[in-house]
Amino acid sequence: MNWTLEVVIVPVSDVDRAKTFYADGLGFAVDHDTVIGDDARIVQLTPPGSGCSIVIGKGAVPDMPPGSLKGLQLVVPDLERARAELVERGVEVSEIQVLGASPSPTPHPLDNVGFVFFTDPDGNAWAIQQISSRA
Template sequence: MHWTLEVVVVPVADIDRAKAFYADQLGFVVDHDTTVSPGNRFVQLTPPGSGCSIVIGEGVVPPMPPGSVQGLQLVVPDLVRAHAELVERGVEVGDIRSVGRDPEAVQRGGTALDNVGFVFFSDPDGNGWAVQQISARA
């Protein structure tokens, strides 16, 4: 049996501001923006190529303080390119870092960043994201 993670709830204070950040700055696809009733709205967004979406909203998601989700992670095949895209889109993203066993990976770039290359950023509410490079899977 396959078990797939399909949706992660991300708590935000302002749905429209968060939707604009995820759709316009990160390039996530807006799958749904549904108002069920007054005070019950959910927006589902999916990173390009991902099988898992995020949901932001009010009234239809578990109550969590905005910005309380940390450690969300995206994976890309080319971290240098992804970092450049984030900067170009106006995302406040940190420098490329090599985490773990290969401190010189950043200078070498390319596949030297596989598994050890990361950048970090937060959404407007402080929910924390990482982007990791994995160019090939075993």
């Protein structure tokens, strides 16, 4: 049996601001923006190529303090290109950092160990790791 992670809820204080950041700043696709009532709204967004989406919203999502989610991680095959895209879109992202030594031989020196970091407008913390090929 496969167990797939399909949705992660990201706590935000301003749904419209967060939707703009994730859609325009990060290039996530807006899967749906559903108003359930006066006090409930759910927006689902998916990173390009991902099988897992994020949900932001109000009223119909668990009560978590905005900005309290840390350690979300995206994986890309080309970290330099991904970082350049984010900078071009106006996202404040760290310089590329090499963390440790690669656990196995790789075709690129950043594979497994190259990371950049950023936060959304509420302070939810993300990392992007380079993995260009898998065993």
